[in-house]
Amino acid sequence: MVAIxxxxxxxxxxxxxxxxxxxxxxxxxxxxVVWVARDGDDLLVSTVKGRRKHLNLLADPRATVLVSxxxxxxxxxxxxxxATMTEEGGRELIDRLCNEYTGAERYTMDDxxxxxxxxxxxxxxxxxxxxx
Numbered sequence: 001m002v003a004i005x006x007x008x009x010x011x012x013x014x015x016x017x018x019x020x021x022x023x024x025x026x027x028x029x030x031x032x033v034v035w036v037a038r039d040g041d042d043l044l045v046s047t048v049k050g051r052r053k054h055l056n057l058l059a060d061p062r063a064t065v066l067v068s069x070x071x072x073x074x075x076x077x078x079x080x081x082x083a084t085m086t087e088e089g090g091r092e093l094i095d096r097l098c099n100e101y102t103g104a105e106r107y108t109m110d111d112x113x114x115x116x117x118x119x120x121x122x123x124x125x126x127x128x129x130x131x132x
Contacts, residue, residue: 002124004041007131008077011069012038015101020045020120021064022056022083030056035097036065042121043079046094049087049116057083063122078128083120090117 004012018036021029032053037044043065047053057063061083068076094117098107110117 001041002081002127004038004077004079004124004127005129008067008129009038011067011077012036012043014069016067016069018043018045018065018067020053021066022053023060023062024052024056025059034065035101036067037093037097037100039121042123043081044093045120045122046090046097047118047120048110049118053120054085054118057085057120063120065122072132074130074132076130079122079124080126080128081122081124083122085118085120087116087118089119093117093119 015035018034019031020034021031024030030052034045045053045065062080063083064078064080066076066078094107094110095105098104
């Protein structure tokens, strides 16, 4: 495991939008803008079981997350790593992220659906930063 530098942890601990890259079945990259949280040196992202990110990570767990803070857009942290997934805590994570990013207590976009929330945990293999 690789450590995330302390100097960029504030970007991962605040509501900065992130982009996650996974691999499509044909090997091309698939990018999605996501909310992200940090748990130690791991990153947490929420998705729905059966959606493209989930299916991509089931087939190939390699993922990259990029955050470029809105108040310093020429800087970034890129976390490349391996993803593991669990349904446990899925609802709690999306509600927590929704609160941090929007101020709402609950993520309501899944209400009334049969969506199953999944926690994607990305453990870093490599971390690249550019700080200006």
